Amino acid sequence: MKENSNKPENSRRNFIKGATLAMTGFYIVPRHVLGGPGFIAPSDKLRVAGIGVGGMGYNDVSGVFRSGKADIVALCDVDDTRAKRSREEHPKAAYYKDFRVMLEKEQNNIDAVTVSTPDHMHAVQAMMAMKMGKHVYVQKPLSHDIYEARMLTEAAEKYKVVTQMGNQGSSGDGVRKMVEWYNAGLIGEATKVYSWTNRPVWPQGIPWPTEAQTPPADLDWDLWLGTAPYRDYVGNLVPFNWRGWWDYGTGALGDMACHIMEPPFRVLGLGYPKSAECSVGSVYVGEFQRGYFPDSCPPSSHITLRFDMPGGKELEFHWMDGGIQPTRPEELEPNEVMGDGGNGVIIEGTAGKMMCSTYGIDPKLLPTSKNQYIQVPETEYRVPGGDRGHYNNWVEACIAGHGSEEYKRLSSPFSVAGPLTESVLMGNLAIRSYDYRVQRPGGNANQFDYPGRGIKLVWDGPNMKITNFEPANQFVKRTYREGYSL
Known part of the structure; x- marks a missing residue:
């Protein structure tokens, strides 16, 4: 060795x-x-x-x-x-x-x-x-x-x-077949991507529990917190529900987008996005009252990223979670399942469309009847065992x-996973900017403005900086608790 x-x-x-x-x-x-x-x-x-x-x-x-x-x-x-x-x-x-x-x-x-x-x-x-x-x-x-x-x-x-x-889906045969289809020109030049998931399946959009508890004897709570600010232990956080809290997790995007967004990233050879915008689902705590819980990821979101493409063209890339899904392609028959039912990807091009499920599994050209007769040579390396390998x-x-x-x-x-992860986390930066609030000038203590809503965040990828909304840049990099550093 x-x-x-x-x-x-x-x-x-x-x-x-x-x-x-x-x-x-x-x-x-x-x-x-x-x-x-x-x-x-x-x-x-x-x-x-x-x-x-x-x-x-x-x-x-x-x-x-x-x-x-x-x-x-x-x-x-x-x-x-x-x-x-x-x-x-x-x-x-x-x-x-x-x-x-x-x-x-x-x-x-x-x-x-x-x-x-x-x-x-x-x-x-x-x-x-x-x-x-x-x-x-x-x-x-x-x-x-x-x-x-x-x-x-x-x-x-x-x-x-x-x-x-x-x-692991990045080792599967499905994404490689999609690369071969795209390189063969079967859908022309990509113009839009839709990716979606039915996650989260854990609580999001909720207030931090008010009742502190004693950590289990077998859990070192201080070491578990690690880089995050110190908080008292609360129930139902470990081992799974931490995903819905910004201090520890990255929400539905972090959990699933590296699986679901990876196929179009590989197929299209994407790099850094040039802009991001979003909308998020509301949480209601009373009649006509929207809750504001900045510690917690939202229950649903729709992110739109834009990427520069060859020839000066632009790709529009959509991410949807919390059960939000794109409109069904007209090429799908009424009883044909879109994606795998809860998750999936659709890549639209100038000459056609392709679709897959989570991890790039079960890729299909649309309409699906094309898959019965269209074949292209295998040019991409296949990992022995596919995703299991x-x-x-x-x-x-x-x-x-x-x-x-x-x-x-x-x-x-990491040369591939790093840029993919950055784009995934750009969605979270947009979400957190959306919920950034300031007290309204001249208003009372309960009146706020949300200047990050309704705008497009312009991203300077090489310098890791939002150029048109400075408050968003606080979400590019955290401050670690003492004892931890890169």
Whole structure:
């Protein structure tokens, strides 16, 4: 296995092998030959540590381990109960609660790290690992803030590590087929994209609970809060409902858009958007009274992003959540399902349309009758196992090293996942700007204006700045709690 040049334990295995040969002078039969077909020597396996190993973290650690090419050597979780299953299945792995302690103590024993924690912790955990020269697999969304996504993208190249975001649909065959259709000109030049989800399936648009509770004995609440401002523990937040709170989560957009927006991003080769605008669903707490809960994501939203396209043309990209869906294409028959019923993508072009479900699954040309006779050559690399091969796609690239052929076949390296995540989070920046309020001049204490509503936010992508509404820029980058930094 190629070791990363930034690692403190540079060429550990090569040194041992060379020293053995020098001392014996004998011909050594490779261990994989001695072990029979398919055998991988322990010294040739990727040594992996998991940060956040319950729930989706358990799936990530298990997926990496099932590749047969990785050993799980360390585990970290702030919740002992959630970590129990992973610890039972990997009893030899060292266990920690604080990722900083784990990385410091285990840095000479690990090659790569999985990060499967709440959104607000992704960036600091991944960055610390990358600075140590460790390859990283980070759950979606890549980060909580736009600034974090940019910093992670730049760090991946700076430290020459192998990276992958956990949007497994990017390894599927469906998105590759859509790329081939588009490149073959089957829908002409794209003009509009519609993407939607039925999420959230957790509470959003609600006030922060007023009754503080005692954290469970197995949960280190202070470590769970991490970069976020300190608050007293409240019930029904951990392990899942944190997604609806801005301090920790990124709402329906962060949860699903990296899966659903990824196919059109890949098909069309999109970069930074040039503008964003939105509308959000109202929350009513009394007769004709809209609630104002700035700590919580809204119950539904409609985001419109615009991208520059070749030839000076513009692409209009729509995101809808909370059950909002676009108008059905006229090419669909009345009983044909749009997307998968709750989620989906439609790409409209000058000569046709295409549609898919979540993760790019089940792509279709519209009308669907076209799919019975239209075929194009396969020109895109297929990941063995499709979306189920997403973990192995990363493990093999880590073993081969940065710049290898396996590295070039990665489905969602940060060079791709970073710009996608930035565009996803632009939607959240628009939502939070929409709800930005100031007290109305001359009004009473309960009268406010919302200057971010009804306007288009103009985005300077290279400089990460809204140029026409300064209050929006506070949502580009957070201030971390003391003890955490990039």
